[in-house]
Amino acid sequence: MSLASNMANAAGAFPASGQTTVSGSGAWRARLRHFVLGAAWALKPPRTADVPAVLYLLARHYAGFGLAAGEVPDPDRALGAGLAGICSDLAVDTLLEGYRRGLFPFSHIGPQKWWAPKNRMILAFENFDIEKNLRRRLRNKHFTVTFDRDFEGVMRGCAELRPGRPALTWITQEIITAYCALFEAGHAHSVEVWDKDGQLVGGAYGVSVGGVFFTESQFNRVRDAAKVGFAVLNCHLQHWGYILNDGKHFTPHLARVGFELIGRSQFNSILRRGCALPGRAGPWQVDDALDVGAWDPKAPNIQDTGR
Numbered sequence: 311m312s313l314a315s316n317m318a319n320a321a322g323a324f325p326a327s328g329q330t331t332v333s334g335s336g337a338w339r340a341r342l343r344h345f346v347l348g349a350a351w352a353l354k355p356p357r358t359a360d361v362p363a364v365l366y367l368l369a370r371h372y373a374g375f376g377l378a379a380g381e382v383p384d385p386d387r388a389l390g391a392g393l394a395g396i397c398s399d400l401a402v403d404t405l406l407e408g409y410r411r412g413l414f415p416f417s418h419i420g421p422q423k424w425w426a427p428k429n430r431m432i433l434a435f436e437n438f439d440i441e442k443n444l445r446r447r448l449r450n451k452h453f454t455v456t457f458d459r460d461f462e463g464v465m466r467g468c469a470e471l472r473p474g475r476p477a478l479t480w481i482t483q484e485i486i487t488a489y490c491a492l493f494e495a496g497h498a499h500s501v502e503v504w505d506k507d508g509q510l511v512g513g514a515y516g517v518s519v520g521g522v523f524f525t526e527s528q529f530n531r532v533r534d535a536a537k538v539g540f541a542v543l544n545c546h547l548q549h550w551g552y553i554l555n556d557g558k559h560f561t562p563h564l565a566r567v568g569f570e571l572i573g574r575s576q577f578n579s580i581l582r583r584g585c586a587l588p589g590r591a592g593p594w595q596v597d598d599a600l601d602v603g604a605w606d607p608k609a610p611n612i613q614d615t616g617r
Contacts, residue, residue, distance in 0.1 A: 364393060376396050376398060379398050379399050382404065385412045386578075411426075422485075430556060430573075430577040432580070433557065435555070436548075453503045453505060453511070453538050455503055455538060458493070461498065461515060497519065498518070501515070502539070512528070512531060512536040514528035518591070520587040549600060552589075
């Protein structure tokens with residue numbers, strides 16, 4: 311976001327964005343704007359080439375011949391832009407099965423859709439790069455970081471309108487409801503970043519399956535807040551024995567901090583191994599014994615010595 315958020319993390323016409331709900335002609339204008347922007351995203355190359363196949367999938371879905379409830383598609387049969395199928399439901403077990411297969415839901419307009427991009431950005435934790443200014447912020451404890459304290463608040467923060475971005479979000483109320491259920495089941499997690507006044511100024515959320523974490527989205531209300539939270543998250547993931555953090559799509563920021571682009575088949579091979587690990591289900595807490603400011607990702611066994 312992005313992490314998935316960087317695909318489109320600006321809020322639009324949905325209450326999920328935290329904006330005031332509108333009614334009457336204003337509501338219709340907002341819905342029309344959302345539809346137009348969503349259609350423009352869907353028709354942007356290289357997705358344009360997949361339009362006939364997408365229409366076929368939609369026709370089967372609405373005619374009742376799509377995926378059965380709880381069923382997920384084969385990621386290896388995804389279209390060129392990564393669309394693998396139409397979601398039959400967003401139940402907890404269905405979402406978990408999708409993530410185990412290297413799929414994730416995403417949609418601006420129409421029904422939710424399963425995606426399996428041709429390439430994935432992943433982080434092997436030993437490659438994580440902490441720039442000097444960020445390490446200074448971590449050592450100065452300019453922010454307080456928590457896990458799983460305000461999951462829904464983080465999701466709504468990720469859906470907020472961003473300056474310079476279109477008024478469009480994939481984090482709709484449907485998605486918030488589904489991932490809050492995943493959170494309650496102990497499989498989705500949030501990172502909250504608080505300022506000295508106790509205000510939520512940044513954060514991230516994602517899904518944990520075995521020893522793999524899938525970062526869905528992150529947001530900033532104050533400069534570097536999300537970077538601080540992301541460093542704390544990755545330090546803990548490495549300390550807990552996770553093998554990778556999935557960032558989904560290429561962005562220059564992810565490349566700068568150590569993510570690398572790999573093919574779908576290689577990703578799914580690593581994913582199968584990672585999902586077989588015990589993982590860490592249930593509520594998460596920040597381990598105060600970990601000195602993230604002194605963390606050396608290449609030497610994980612000494613990360614919490616405080617040196």
